[in-house]
Amino acid sequence: MKTQISDTSNTENLHELMMALDSVRQTLKQQISYVQDQTANTQGQSANCTPSHASALGQLCIIFGLSSFERDILVLCAGMELDANLPLLCAEAQSDPQRPYPTFSLALAMFATKHWSAITPSSPLRRWRLIEVGPGTVLTLSPLRIDERLLHYLMGEQCLDSRLAGLVKPLTLTDSPIRCQTIHQELTAQMIAIWQQSSHITPPIQLCHGDRFSKWEMVAAAAAQLNRKLYRLSLAALPTAPDDLNTLACLWEREALLEQAMLLLDCEEGTDPSREQAIVHLLESLHTPVVIISRDRLPWQQASLITFEVPPLSFDEQRSIWQHILRSNESMDAQVNSQIEELVCQFNLSVSSIQSAYATALSQQRNHAMDPETALWNACRVQARPRLDDLAQRITSRANWNQLVLPQSQKQILRETIAHVRQRAQVYERWGFSTVGSRGLGISALFAGVSGTGKTMAAEVIAQELQLDLYRIDLSAVISKYIGETEKNLRRIFDAAETGGAILLFDEADALFGKRSDVKDSHDRHANVEVSYLLQRIEAYRGLAILTTNLKEAIDQAFMRRIRFVVRFPFPDAQQRREIWQQIFPPQMAHTLDLKEDSKKLARLNVSGGNIRSIALNAAFLAAENGEPLNMKHLLKATQNEYIKLERTLTAAEVEEWEAQ
Incomplete structure (x- = not known):
């Protein structure tokens, strides 16, 4: 049913209301005469003005199914706001100057079409809060007042209830000439069909996956085609107290009927247990069109949802x-x-x-x-970036090939990895490999080597070469002891990363990616499920996923076969360590050392590239604190501190050629 208020001028609405009010006023005067004459022959009659269906009053009666008696009570309460003489008439009709207002007692006495059910909590007047019952010790003698939203409606003015204004915001369709080219038209048509076919109770619709603004556009397009106004309620604004939820549900459903509106409940930021029950409560309370949007499917069995998964735009x-x-x-x-x-x-x-x-x-x-x-x-x-920035650490890539000290065979594998990422459009789209199937199209690499051998630097070099963002994910922090939580955490990361095809660097892969365990109990079985899920997402991921491990042998061979590139990062030998030392100092500091000779001495230190960087940095701070140029003395002290941290002893062979400076 569609309201016709918009086709009626405010003047016509006021005319209809004044006619009904005049009839009620005459009945009120008859009630006064009855009270004064104490004769039953002048018992008041029902207001004999029947409003047209096109008027605001007529529409209100149709929308909420008001009886003649209930309509007359509503008009009587509206008259209190429009006629300055009505309070005096009410007091006179009730023979009590202390009651210059309408009451149920007065209505029952003056209207012939009276029925007691009209004053019960389940009646339309009170169920939809069309009138407010003021404070009092006796229900029938308590003051009655028309709800402000209804008063404006009767006057032909459409304005959102003030109690909803702070919770819901209008959402309109943006002018986008390219919208018709998207694949979302079909889903929009399905939503429209569901709402058009629903006669009484409209099932809530859930849109999951996809991006928020595309879902906004879909719902807004559907609302526009149905000639409905659309309002958005954010999850943060949703109350959780039962009384507040009941009030919200009642006011919104009334608003939806008055204004032919529909509600979009925005849960894109994710839910928590305290709000999940509030959402279910709201969905079960509303019988008007509601759409809930979320990143992930919300499997609430308490609420009956029609769910659509919104796919991303195709290539x-x-x-x-x-x-x-x-x-x-x-x-x-x-x-x-x-x-x-x-x-x-x-x-x-x-x-x-x-x-x-x-x-x-x-x-x-x-x-x-x-x-x-x-x-x-x-x-x-x-x-x-925005979604992934909340889930992982973005690393600013500054490393280049010259800084990466690795054997040429390992560097060649890294270059092949870059080529696979760079040529995806050619191979997958132009040559059609993506049409064969999505499995195995993801590009993955395993970097194996002890800490400090350059695994993270190699990832930075790749990111710098491809001009892509690099994000570090600590797998030990992703893994949860609660069943299902690890997959949920991984899903959030991959879904967020899909937008930009960022390079994902999974540190500590051994934490999840170790030897496949024998299934002895449910925990072992679920651990294998987590690993399988990670592999599935890596194989389907449109970007590059890099796993790092300190011990390659800890990785199950069954999983190794599903990783495209494997790069072993060896512990640097003396020549490689010398190259690292020669490159570790910035140009403005290199002149304080004789890098050709000093790097040869420093290369005797049996440490990895990560330790070399730590020693160089700490030595620089020592020199700065002493107000001296960086020299071998500072490097020796920094080396001693580093070895203490490593719980190792600095041997004479490592420092025998160092000269005290």
Whole structure:
């Protein structure tokens, strides 16, 4: 049922209301005469003004199923706000100057169509809070007042209830000429069909996965086609106290009926146990259209949900959107058109994110004289960061190939890894390998070696070469003792990373990725499930996933076969250690040492690259504190401290050629 209030002028609404009020006023005067004459022959009659269905009063009666008696009570209460003489008439009709207001007792006495059920809590007047019963010791003698929202409605004014204004916000459809190119039209049509087919109770709909703004657009498009207003309720604004929830449910359902509105409950930020029951309570209380959006499916058996999974835009759709946007800028279009497929292959962005990336790139190009290709690539990286920044540590990549001291065979594997990432668009999309199946398309690498041998630096070099963000994930922090929580944590990380195809560096892979355990109990079985889930996500991940381990032998061979690249980081020999020492000092400090000779002496220290960096840095602080240029004396002291930390003894052979300075 659709309201016709919008087709009726405020003047007509006021005219209808005044006619009904005049009839009630005449009945009230008859009641006064009856009280004064004490004769039953002048018993008041029901107001004989029947409002048209097109008027606000007529619509109100239809929407809430008001009887003639209930309508007359509502008009009587409205009259208190519109007629300054009505309080005096009410007091006179009740023979009590202390009661200049309507009461149920007065209504029962003056209207012939009276029925007791109209004053019960389940009646439309009280169930929908159309009137308020004021304080008093006797129900029938307590003052009655029309709800403010209803008064404005009767006057032809649509305004959101003030008690809802701080909780729900209007959500409108943005003007986007490229929306019709997305795959979300079909889901929007399915939602519309569900609401159109529902006669009384409308089941809540859940949209999970996908990005928030695409889901907003879908629901807004559906609301627009149904000629409904859409309001958004954020999870943070949802009350948890039962009384507050009941009030919210009642006020919102009334608002939905009055304004033909629908509600979007935004749970994109995730839920917690304290709010899950509040959500279920609200969904079970409402019988008007509600859509709940969330990143993950919410498997609440208490609430009956119709769930749709919102897929991301396909490769072709994203490419089409980029082409549409770039056509408006001929200069940029000509320069970056060949880059579109690489952008789409690397960054899995929504319509709104693509538009934001384009606007950011334009700003960077104008304000910083940046070339269009770099500006657009960096803008896409920025769009992809927010969700992952909350889940993992972003590492700023500054390392280059010259700083990475590794045998050439290992460096060659790293270069092949980079080539696989760089050529994904060519192999997967242009040559069609992605159509064969999604399994195995993810690019993974295992870096094995003791701590300090350059595993993290190698990941930085790859990120720097590919101009991608690098995120470190501590697997020991991801693993949970609670069944199902580890998969949930991993899912959040991979889902967030999919947007930008970031490089994921999983530290301490041995914590989860060790030898497959024999299944002796449910915990062993679930540990294997966690490992299988991680491997599945790595194989399907559109970016590069790197696992690090201090002990390659700890990795099950069954899992090793599913990892594309394996790089062993050996403990550096004397020549490699010398190269590391020669590169560890910044140019402005290198002149204080004779790196050609001193690096040969320093290379005798049997330590890894990580320890070398620690010694060099600590020596610099010692020199700075003493107000002296960095020299071998400071390096010797820093080395002694480092060996204490390693619980090792500094041998004479390691320092026999060092000269005291």
